[in-house]
Amino acid sequence: MPAVQETVERVKRIDVDQYRYGFETLIDSEKAPKGLSEEIVKFISQKKNDPAWMLQWRLEAYRRWLTMTEPTWARVEYPKIDFQDIYYYAAPKPKKAVSSLDEIDPEILKTYEKLGIPLREVAMLEGIEPKVGEEDPARRKIAVDAVFDSVSVATTFKAELKKAGVIFMPISEAIREHPELVQKYLGSVVPTSDNFYATLNSAVFSDGSFVYVPPGVRCPMELSTYFRINERNTGQFERTLIIADKGSYVSYLEGCTAPQRDENQLHAAVVELVALDDAEIKYSTVQNWYPGNSEGKGGIYNFVTKRGDCRGAHSKISWTQVETGSAITWKYPSCILRGDNSRGEFYSIAISNGFQQVDSGTKMIHLGKNTSSRIISKGIAAGKSQNTYRGLVTAHRKATGARNFTACDSLLIGDKCGAHTVPYIEAKNSSATFEHEATTSKISEDVLFYCIQRGLSQEEAVGLVVNGFVKDVLQQLPMEFAVEAQKLISISLEGSVG
Amino acid sequence: MALLEVKDLKVRVEEREILHGLSLTVNEGEVHAIMGPNGSGKSTLSHVIAGKPGYEVTDGQILFKGEDLLEMDPEERAAKGVFLAFQYPVEIPGVATMTFLRTALNAQRKARGESEYSTPDFLKKVREVSKSLNIPQDMLKRGVNVGFSGGEKKRNEVLQMALFEPALCILDEMDSGLDIDALRIAADGVNALRTPKRAMVVITHYQRLLNYIIPDFVHVMSRGRVVKSGDKQLALELEESGYAQFEEAA
Ligand SMILES: Nc1ncnc2c1ncn2[C@@H]1O[C@H](COP(=O)(O)OP(=O)(O)O)[C@@H](O)[C@H]1O
Numbered sequence: 001m002p003a004v005q006e007t008v009e010r011v012k013r014i015d016v017d018q019y020r021y022g023f024e025t026l027i028d029s030e031k032a033p034k035g036l037s038e039e040i041v042k043f044i045s046q047k048k049n050d051p052a053w054m055l056q057w058r059l060e061a062y063r064r065w066l067t068m069t070e071p072t073w074a075r076v077e078y079p080k081i082d083f084q085d086i087y088y089y090a091a092p093k094p095k096k097a098v099s100s101l102d103e104i105d106p107e108i109l110k111t112y113e114k115l116g117i118p119l120r121e122v123a124m125l126e127g128i129e130p131k132v133g134e135e136d137p138a139r140r141k142i143a144v145d146a147v148f149d150s151v152s153v154a155t156t157f158k159a160e161l162k163k164a165g166v167i168f169m170p171i172s173e174a175i176r177e178h179p180e181l182v183q184k185y186l187g188s189v190v191p192t193s194d195n196f197y198a199t200l201n202s203a204v205f206s207d208g209s210f211v212y213v214p215p216g217v218r219c220p221m222e223l224s225t226y227f228r229i230n231e232r233n234t235g236q237f238e239r240t241l242i243i244a245d246k247g248s249y250v251s252y253l254e255g256c257t258a259p260q261r262d263e264n265q266l267h268a269a270v271v272e273l274v275a276l277d278d279a280e281i282k283y284s285t286v287q288n289w290y291p292g293n294s295e296g297k298g299g300i301y302n303f304v305t306k307r308g309d310c311r312g313a314h315s316k317i318s319w320t321q322v323e324t325g326s327a328i329t330w331k332y333p334s335c336i337l338r339g340d341n342s343r344g345e346f347y348s349i350a351i352s353n354g355f356q357q358v359d360s361g362t363k364m365i366h367l368g369k370n371t372s373s374r375i376i377s378k379g380i381a382a383g384k385s386q387n388t389y390r391g392l393v394t395a396h397r398k399a400t401g402a403r404n405f406t407a408c409d410s411l412l413i414g415d416k417c418g419a420h421t422v423p424y425i426e427a428k429n430s431s432a433t434f435e436h437e438a439t440t441s442k443i444s445e446d447v448l449f450y451c452i453q454r455g456l457s458q459e460e461a462v463g464l465v466v467n468g469f470v471k472d473v474l475q476q477l478p479m480e481f482a483v484e485a486q487k488l489i490s491i492s493l494e495g496s497v498g
Numbered sequence: 499m500a501l502l503e504v505k506d507l508k509v510r511v512e513e514r515e516i517l518h519g520l521s522l523t524v525n526e527g528e529v530h531a532i533m534g535p536n537g538s539g540k541s542t543l544s545h546v547i548a549g550k551p552g553y554e555v556t557d558g559q560i561l562f563k564g565e566d567l568l569e570m571d572p573e574e575r576a577a578k579g580v581f582l583a584f585q586y587p588v589e590i591p592g593v594a595t596m597t598f599l600r601t602a603l604n605a606q607r608k609a610r611g612e613s614e615y616s617t618p619d620f621l622k623k624v625r626e627v628s629k630s631l632n633i634p635q636d637m638l639k640r641g642v643n644v645g646f647s648g649g650e651k652k653r654n655e656v657l658q659m660a661l662f663e664p665a666l667c668i669l670d671e672m673d674s675g676l677d678i679d680a681l682r683i684a685a686d687g688v689n690a691l692r693t694p695k696r697a698m699v700v701i702t703h704y705q706r707l708l709n710y711i712i713p714d715f716v717h718v719m720s721r722g723r724v725v726k727s728g729d730k731q732l733a734l735e736l737e738e739s740g741y742a743q744f745e746e747a748a
């Protein structure tokens with residue numbers, strides 16, 4: 001049997017046992033009753049000790065949401081979601097203010113330990129191998145905020161960040177402690193009326209992270225959030241808001257996992273980034289939500305709105321994503337290039353296997369003069385998955401000198417999967433220069449056999465070739481995460497050929 | 499016991515028989531040349547020995563150190579010491595040659611139950627071998643064979659042969675596309691790897707290569723069979739009289 005065909009045969013079976021994060025943590029939790037109503041919105045708001053303005057904001061979003069319908073333009077298929085059959089709030093019990101890690105339920109700490117996420121303030125990521133010929137990487141500190149179901153359970157390195165003037169805390173705390181900042185920026189990039197899922201999130205979001213970096217400050221460490229859905233039938237609606245004030249810099253990482261469940265679970269997050277003059281935000285995601293089993297049962301619906309606003313001149317926002325999980329991904333991290341000379345970047349690796357469906361890409365909205373953007377997308381489709389890149393690049397009438405470069409490469413493993421590229425390009429002024437390149441290729445039988453003849457197994461060969469294919473994007477990740485992501489890519493394809 | 503024993507091998511590709519009962523015995527330390535016109539089945543033989551998918555063995559057997567090679571996965575054959583230097587080595591973009599060498603070597607060692615090389619040991623070994631093959635260090639940082647010249651690709655094959663230390667090396671048309679200087683460097687590299695234990699099967703269309711890699715035995719293949727065997731003299735005779743006489747015999 002030709003190697004590719006053999007791969008195809010094996011791909012037919014994505015092995016759920018390969019999902020290493022599929023365990024459940026047995027803790028008591030406190031849930032809101034199932035379903036959604038004004039009462040539930042009020043319940044959540046009360047649980048979060050919202051000030052009155054926040055409750056109003058939520059209620060307006062909720063009322064707006066009632067008038068909206070789900071988007072259907074993406075190339076994804078799934079049964080209609082019953083929004084009354086979801087828990088909108090779940091918190092580990094007993095719920096009390098946590099002031100140090102010692103007060104966190106040890107079961108939760110264990111969970112994060114199993115996930116390899118260091119909540120202890122020795123927060124160094126483990127398992128970093130130096131590349132051949134290189135010294136060990138300088139071990140850097142990483143501040144972590146961990147969100148378990150609906151509640152943020154720990155933020156490490158708070159004190160050290162405070163010294164630098166950086167605010168990094170759960171958003172529910174920021175709403176109370178820094179209302180002036182939250183009120184000024186929340187919803188200013190993704191308005192409450194933006195789209196069905198963002199509006200839903202605005203009504204019911206329960207936690208997430210808040211970051212503010214003051215003018216001229218280079219955040220002294222990587223900031224990181226880990227999201228974990230644990231409860232059954234629970235939606236996770238986190239909200240992240242990052243503001244980089246003038247001349248500041250911050251690098252932020254987000255990772256996600258969930259237990260294996262037969263039911264589909266909804267994850268509808270909103271992330272807003274604001275970069276003022278000369279500021280830079282680097283936002284990296286490693287998304288590894290449970291993808292569903294070999295029959296396509298279960299898995300996370302990842303319906304996420306992420307948008308960055310390069311509000312100031314010479315500001316820069318860079319999105320890097322490694323998407324390997326979720327049953328369905330609907331996600332377009334975008335940049336509004338409002339400030340003159342601002343720059344947006346989108347680097348993406350999207351891997352789909354089994355019955356996964358990915359519809360992801362970006363929007364680069366050029367509004368300011370001499371704005372530039374760069375899009376590098378690598379899609380890998382295996383099994384019976386569908387993988388779509390959907391991108392929009394527009395230049396406003398006033399965006400003279402706008403420049404974009406887009407390169408979309410797709411790699412197919414087997415012949416039951418599909419890769420699609422849907423680029424929309426719109427230039428309303430003649431000085432814009434937009435370049436677009438796209439390729440689609442099949443993983444080569446000869447390349448695989450070459451690797452196997454040198455002693456690699458079929459799976460290792462596929463992993464190696466794919467990691468080579470996505471290298472340009474992996475290089476954009478902070479070193480520690482590049483190593484993690486590389487492993488994750490191999491793991492997610494392990495299911496495809498084993 | 500012979501190192502490699504191919505007995506009455508019949509092979510089909512897409513319903514068409516390509517090898518019609520081929521036999522070949524190779525002992526430790528021997529160098530065998532297989533010559534023959536294009537399309538005679540030389541590459542097919544090398545692929546079947548290495549375990550490339552897509553070939554159906556309908557009859558005969560292949561023993562390697564007395565074990566049934568056809569029962570083994572191709573990566574298992576590699577770990578047991580079967581090495582195929584490809585006629586057209588592929589390019590693997592984004593995978594640094596150094597990373598590839600290390601991954602492959604460690605995979606083989608792991609399969610044999612040996613410990614993985616430490617970074618310094620590995621680097622030392624690669625430096626030694628690449629130096630003797632005139633392979634610059636920066637070539638090892640580039641993607642596997644990406645942008646390599648024909649000569650560099652072949653030297654990269656010999657580099658891997660030197661690193662993996664296989665018991666059996668099959669070289670498929672190593673001379674194709676090489677000028678004399680490139681050929682000499684590659685051949686010197688191969689000769690340096692000749693030991694009383696290691697056997698080589700050198701596949702070539704032209705006698706030229708055999709001026710550099712002197713074989714102990716020469717076999718002529720035609721239309722899926724070995725039609726004549728002899729010593730290195732046979733290669734010289736072929737050079738004079740061509741393959742035509744064997745085409746008829748087959
Ligand atoms: N994958 C294949 N599909 C169909 N025919 C093939 C394939 N590989 C080899 N052949 C045929 O088998 C015969 C022998 O080919 P090959 O082994 O490449 O010969 P050589 O290496 O001696 O030139 C040729 O007629 C060739 O066309």
Ligand SMILES: [Mg+2]
Nearest residue numbers: 540541585671
């Ligand atoms: Mg050939």
